[in-house]
Amino acid sequence: MSQQSPHIIRDFDDAMQALREEVLRMASQTRLNLERAFRALSTRDLDLCKAVIADDNDVDEMERNVDAAGMDILVRFHPVASDLRLVISSMKVVTNLERISDHAVNIAKRAKKMVNRNEVPETKLLEPLSQMATSMLADALTAYADRNAELGGSLFARDKELDRQHKRVVRGLSQLLEEGGPEAEAYLHLIFVARSFERVGDLAVNIGEDAVFLDLARDIRYGHDGESEK
């Protein structure tokens, strides 16, 4: 990201800075929720499950704040060029963050149900999925914060690997589920948790695409494999 000189209107700079900080605050809370959700599952920590579910309200509130701040900037300052791209991409990034936090809640809810049942060693199978999804989210947010198109555009390939791992884990858990037994319900919960991590990867790719648009004004959605980039 090249350093830009300040706007003549200082309120404009202040509003843009506040918008960016609110997105990063929401990003930080969302990452925390996702990490705590898997930790709650791994450690069978009921209080942590409840904390993740409760903190999702804060994330929802932050999404509304960013949308309101973005609207305010559009109405008051009529941003153009990279300013306009920052407002648009910020409003899109928070939509994806809100969905990621919803997946953290889904994981926490599944973990909550599993606390009341016997522990199953297969929970560890999800650790690579959790690590990959969390790492992708972290890099997507770095790409947004640093306007780093290269990093943002690299997430698509990593998501393919996450998809492969997800399929492998779900195949294994499905076999165990078909065999039945007292832990079948736990395996079903784990399949849904795996599905949430796979979706987090998709949403991180979306944020990476927003970072590319922010940095280079290029729309790479649907264009990773072909020539459809605009």
Place this chain on the structure above:
Amino acid sequence: MSDEPAPISPADVAAVAPAPRIVAREVEFRYGDTPALEDISLEIPERRVTAFIGPSGCGKSTLLRCFNRMNDLVPGARVTRGTIHVGGEEIHSPTVDPVELRRRVGMVFQKSNPFAKSIFENVAYGLRLVGKPDRDELAGKVEAALRGAALWEEVKDRLDQSANGLSGGQQQRLCIARAIAVRPEILLMDEPCSALDPIAAAKVEDLILQLKQDFTIVAVTHNMQQATRISDLTAFFYLGKLIESGPTTKLFSNPAQRETEDYISGRFG
């Protein structure tokens, strides 16, 4: 990936711009010894609106006035290098009559300047200069021009009244009617809405968008939002130089030059 935006390519321009109506090549201009324009090369496409933007004193109005040789009327002002072709003809050629050039390349100014005559006579004035139309022909052409300027319905019952009784927005549209009455190829507009309230300005902007079906329009504006609303192409000038030009949407969403971005986003200090 580079973090430099892709420069505006000829294909980008071709997508919104048909054949050029005005072609400026390496134009330099001076007021006496003071250079005002340096090495300006620019093509203005036919039947499109091209906006000139830039800070005060950047040369945008000077270039506009070069296109119909209005600067000839300023002592010591002259094009010192380069060529300007309008419709394929070099406008400084000895065979070009400046008065006829100004009929072909009409102009609307920042402040509306109706003559102290009736509404009808304001529009008829130019028509009488370029021909000797009979009464019915003249009335038809005046009506057509007033309709073209979206003013007919507001003034048709008071054509013999003084133009000074019109509102500021109506006076500006009357000046546009006067300009288009003589059927120019090109309309130059120097800040045509800067003295108007938002509603009157919106009517003139709407009119500009209609007029581009018949005329090539070049408009100088300090209003960035106006440039984005009315123009197909935008050219940004700074310190007498053309910094960047291209499709308006592209220039305002992803300018190639740092100076352009700083200016349009309000960072010039």
